[in-house]
Structures are given as structure tokens and as C-alpha cells.
Amino acid sequence: MTIRLLLADDQALVRGALAALLALEPDLEVVAEVGRADEVVDAARAASVDVCLLDIEMPGDAAVPDGIAAAAALRAHVPGVRSLVVTTFGRPGYLRRALEAGASGFVVKDTPASELADAVRRVHAGFRVVDPLLAGESLAGGSNPLTDREVEVLRVALDGVPVARIAERVHLSPGTVRNYLSSAIGKTGTATRVEAARVARDRGWI
Amino acid sequence: MTIRLLLADDQALVRGALAALLALEPDLEVVAEVGRADEVVDAARAASVDVCLLDIEMPGDAAVPDGIAAAAALRAHVPGVRSLVVTTFGRPGYLRRALEAGASGFVVKDTPASELADAVRRVHAGFRVVDPLLAGESLAGGSNPLTDREVEVLRVALDGVPVARIAERVHLSPGTVRNYLSSAIGKTGTATRVEAARVARDRGWI
DNA sequence: GGTGGTCGATGACAGATGTCACGCCCACCC
DNA sequence: GGGTGGGCGTGACATCTGTCATCGACCACC
Incomplete structure (x- = not known):
């Protein structure tokens, strides 16, 4: 019996290439491909899929905006399926969030192509597959010290927009936004809101 | 006679997957793979390569920092080889810079996998292959209005560091840095240095 | 009822930032 | 020599930002 796979990645070329790679394995079969997170479930x-390979950075809708949310949606609505997150960025917080969302595996796109099929097989067999290097970093990184509001504000601050525009977008007064930013700057050990936002993103906090 | 290919992409999984995809074509043969821009030449x-597939975002050294520089280095040192840039980001400026660097083709990773082999063949045959959507945007985008100093300063400003630290890194006085930033903000039609840096990056100006 | 806690807002302050006009130096050119 | 222009710096100014103390509203809880 072959393992039935779904590929979810917004880059068609990468999706097709992964399909070609996995097609080399006789026990694996790619039975579905999607380019958006909200189409995964x-x-x-x-296609009665056994294992889903999910990229994180993918377009989606409000309910399922990315690959991590897709893993959570799969666990909730199609519990028989296992998720293997395959992502470009080995950010510790991504790993933590992916596991919290119910993903069974997490590999970065730096790993050798030869290991992907094995990762799929182990995930299908019920094991948990995690990049060992990343697992260490993730534990060392600690959990997210930011409040919900700080996260919300930092997300907007990523692009470097002025405080006034951040305030509009999150429906808070400019003064309050500055308070949250100041707090986030303190928690990240940075000097400006943009630095704070970037650090938070790299740690997977936002 | 088969077309001999080199794959340059820092993500091993993508590299391997592309190799599997292209191996399906009887007239194509992947004869070399590298993960750094400075190893391309x-x-x-x-491997006496005919066509190089180059990702742009790749680590490299000071002389050949990315895939575009690798295309330029190929033209200079191995003139027989043709370059096909394969990139995630369809930024108009990337296209312009890639063509200036001597690339024969430019495709984004959104394109269907079935078209890649054809793009390779056309590039090998001496044609120029360019994403048609992007070609339009690139012409509309216009050329780079920034001075060298403005570019240098904006590159550092991307991470949101304070002006004082930008000044240190580019060996200018903080006041001068602010002048260049102000000028760049005006040219990009933005409000802060970080916004200016992001706009400039998205247009391929820096 | 009181009490404590959180959330959002406000005000005040120092320092950073964006804008602008101007000055200096040096290369270049007539 | 006398411009002329570009690159870099300075100073001044208004505004924005980051920090901090404080306040009112609301809610949970005893």
C-alpha cells in the first residue's frame, strides 16, 4: 500500500519539483497539490490523503492564513492525516508553533533531498520528525513573552510605518501604541520598533 | 546531445527536487549542483556546463554575493555558458539587474513546473526567456533614481537600526546619513527610512 | 460593598528623526 | 586664476519616538 501525499506550497515550480522528487520513491504517491493554505483541508x-507536506509561507484566508494554521485545521477536521511542515526558515518559534498546531514533523528546505522521503515515511508511521539542530535552538529560545496586543502592534511595525498609521490599523490611540512598542522594545532588547519587530519575527513570536 | 545543467540554489531540498524534475526530460542532464554563489564559476x-539555473538569494563571498553576481561572473569568465535565473521574488529590479548581468532568462518560482524544461531549452538555443508579466512591470518601474550613497545607506536602514549605527557602518557622519535618508524618502514617496528602504528593495533599487 | 487587576488612554519629557539652508573642500574645466 | 558642481558636513527647526508615571473604566473576585 502506498503512502498518499498532498503537497501544499505556493510556488508552483517548487511544488512540481518536490512531486518529481517524491515520485522516485515507489512507496510514495502524490495525489493532490494545492497552492493556498485554505485549500488544504x-x-x-x-483525495483521502495520508500525509500532508505543508510550506508555512503560503497565502490563505482569514481563518487559515498559513501552513501552520493549515496543520491545525487538518488536526481539527481530518484527524487521520499527519502533517509534515517543510519550510524555508528554520525559526525556532515556527517549530514550536507548528508542533503546537499538531504537526508531526518539521524539516527545513536546507536538508538534503535524500532525507525527505524518509521523513515522510517516519511521519506516516507515527513518529515525530524534527530537525535536531532546530530542536535545540527552540528549547533555548524560550516561549513567547509578548502580549497579544504587542504582537498585533509589532506585526504592523514590521514595514516601518509611522506610529500614527499603526494606531489606525489596530484601532488604538497613538499613545497606547507607543506604550506597547516601548514594552516590546524592552522585551526584545532592541532600540527601535522595527528592530523589535524583526527580532520577534525571527524568534517566531509574531 | 544532451543539455548539461548546473543547479545553484542554497536550499538543498529545492535543488534536489529541481534535479529530479529536470531528470524526467531525456534531453536534459544535471551535471553539477552548488549551494553558494561563489562556487558557480x-x-x-x-563540468563543462551548457546552462546554469541560478537562484538569486544565495550566500556567497564579497565578489560574488548572490545569483545575479554569479550570472555576471559567468559571462566574464565562462562565456560559453548561458544563465537562467530562477527566483522566488518577481521584483522588477531583479529582472533588470539580471539582464544587465548577462542572464539569458528569468523565471519566477510561481511558474508551472512543466514550463521549466522548455525555458531551459530555449535559453540553450540562444533565445531570451522572460516572464511576460514581469517584463511589463519592469519597464513601468523605471530606472534607479538613487545615488550610490543613498543605496549604501538604505541597505543598512532595512533592518531598522538607528541612524547612529547606520553612520558607523557606512563611515559617514550621522547628519550626512540623515540627509541621504531624507533624499531617499523623498524619491520613494515614503514617510520613514524603513519604508523607503523596503520600497527601494521591492523595486530592485538596492 | 470593597479590592485588586488588566486594558487603554493621557501628559510630560528627553532624545531621535526628517527637513532645509548653508559652508567647506576638492576635482574639474574654461 | 576664476568659476562650477558634486560630495560631505553642520546647524537649526519642527515633528516623531521611546520612556515613564498616572488615571479612569471595566471586570472578576472575596
Whole structure:
């Protein structure tokens, strides 16, 4: 019996290339491909998929905006499927959030191509597959010290927009936004809101 | 006679997957793979390569920091080889810079996998292959209005560091840095230095 | 009822930032 | 020599930002 796979990645070329790579394995079969996070659940159900390979950075809708949310949605709605997150960025917080969302595996796109099929097989067999290097960093990184509001404000601050525009977008007064930013700057040990936002992003806090 | 290919991409998984995809074509053969921009020229020479597939975002050294520089280095040192840039980001400025660097083709990773092999063949045959959507944007985008100093300062400003630290890194006085930033803010039609840096990056100006 | 806690807002302050006009130096050119 | 212009710096100014103390509103809890 072959393992039935779904590929979710917004870059068609990468998706197709991964399909070609996995097609080399006789016990694996790619039965569905999607390019958006919000299409994962339907496709997984329709094709009776065993394992989903999920990129994190993918377009989606408000309910399922990215690959991590797709893993959570799969666990909730199609519990038989296992998720293997395959991502460009080995940010510690991504790993933590992916595991919290119910993903069974987490590999970065730096890993050798030869290891992917094995990761799929182990995930399908019920094991947990995690990049060992990243697992260490993730534990060392600690958990997210930011409050919900700080996260919300930092997300907007990422692009470097002025405080006034951040305030508009999150429906808070400019003064309050500055308070949250100041707090986040303190927690990240940085000097400006943009630095704080970047550090928070790299640690997977936002 | 098969077309001999070199794959340059820092993500091993993507590299391997592309190799599997292209191996499906009987007239194509992947004869070399590298993960750094500064290894492209040597590898291309050693394996007598016909066409190089180059990612842009790749680590490298000071002389060849990315895939675009690798295309330029190939033209200079191994003139027989043609370059096909394969990149995640369809930024208009990337296209312009890639063509200036002597690349024969430019495709984004959104394109269907089925078209890649054809793009390789056309590049090998001496044609120029350019994403048509992007070609339009690139012409509309116009050329780079920034001075060298403005570019240098904006590159550092991308991370949101304070002006004082930008001044240290580029060996200018803080006041001068602010002048360049102010000028760049005006040219980009933005409000802060970080916004200016992001706009400039997205247009391929820095 | 009181009590404590959180959330959002405000005000005040120092320092950073963006803008602008101007000055200096040096290369270049007539 | 006398411009002329670009690159870099300075000073001054208004505004924005980051920090901190404080306040009112609201809610949970005893």
C-alpha cells in the first residue's frame, strides 16, 4: 500500500519539483497539490490523503492564513492525516508553533533531498520528525513573552510605518501604541520598533 | 546531445527536487549542483556546463554575493555558458539587474513546473526567456533614481537600526546619513527610512 | 460593598528623526 | 586664476519616538 501525499506550497515550480522528487520513491504517491493554505483541508479530504507536506509561507484566508494554521485545521477536521511542515526558515518559534498546531514533523528546505522521503515515511508511521539542530535552538529560545496586543502592534511595525498609521490599523490611540512598542522594545532588547519587530519575527513570536 | 545543467540554489531540498524534475526530460542532464554563489564559476567550468539555473538569494563571498553576481561572473569568465535565473521574488529590479548581468532568462518560482524544461531549452538555443508579466512591470518601474550613497545607506536602514549605527557602518557622519535618508524618502514617496528602504528593495533599487 | 487587576488612554519629557539652508573642500574645466 | 558642481558636513527647526508615571473604566473576585 502506498503512502498518499498532498503537497501544499505556493510556488508552483517548487511544488512540481518536490512531486518529481517524491515520485522516485515507489512507496510514495502524490495525489493532490494545492497552492493556498485554505485549500488544504478540502483537498486532503477529497483525495483521502495520508500525509500532508505543508510550506508555512503560503497565502490563505482569514481563518487559515498559513501552513501552520493549515496543520491545525487538518488536526481539527481530518484527524487521520499527519502533517509534515517543510519550510524555508528554520525559526525556532515556527517549530514550536507548528508542533503546537499538531504537526508531526518539521524539516527545513536546507536538508538534503535524500532525507525527505524518509521523513515522510517516519511521519506516516507515527513518529515525530524534527530537525535536531532546530530542536535545540527552540528549547533555548524560550516561549513567547509578548502580549497579544504587542504582537498585533509589532506585526504592523514590521514595514516601518509611522506610529500614527499603526494606531489606525489596530484601532488604538497613538499613545497606547507607543506604550506597547516601548514594552516590546524592552522585551526584545532592541532600540527601535522595527528592530523589535524583526527580532520577534525571527524568534517566531509574531 | 544532451543539455548539461548546473543547479545553484542554497536550499538543498529545492535543488534536489529541481534535479529530479529536470531528470524526467531525456534531453536534459544535471551535471553539477552548488549551494553558494561563489562556487558557480568553478563548477560550471569543471563540468563543462551548457546552462546554469541560478537562484538569486544565495550566500556567497564579497565578489560574488548572490545569483545575479554569479550570472555576471559567468559571462566574464565562462562565456560559453548561458544563465537562467530562477527566483522566488518577481521584483522588477531583479529582472533588470539580471539582464544587465548577462542572464539569458528569468523565471519566477510561481511558474508551472512543466514550463521549466522548455525555458531551459530555449535559453540553450540562444533565445531570451522572460516572464511576460514581469517584463511589463519592469519597464513601468523605471530606472534607479538613487545615488550610490543613498543605496549604501538604505541597505543598512532595512533592518531598522538607528541612524547612529547606520553612520558607523557606512563611515559617514550621522547628519550626512540623515540627509541621504531624507533624499531617499523623498524619491520613494515614503514617510520613514524603513519604508523607503523596503520600497527601494521591492523595486530592485538596492 | 470593597479590592485588586488588566486594558487603554493621557501628559510630560528627553532624545531621535526628517527637513532645509548653508559652508567647506576638492576635482574639474574654461 | 576664476568659476562650477558634486560630495560631505553642520546647524537649526519642527515633528516623531521611546520612556515613564498616572488615571479612569471595566471586570472578576472575596
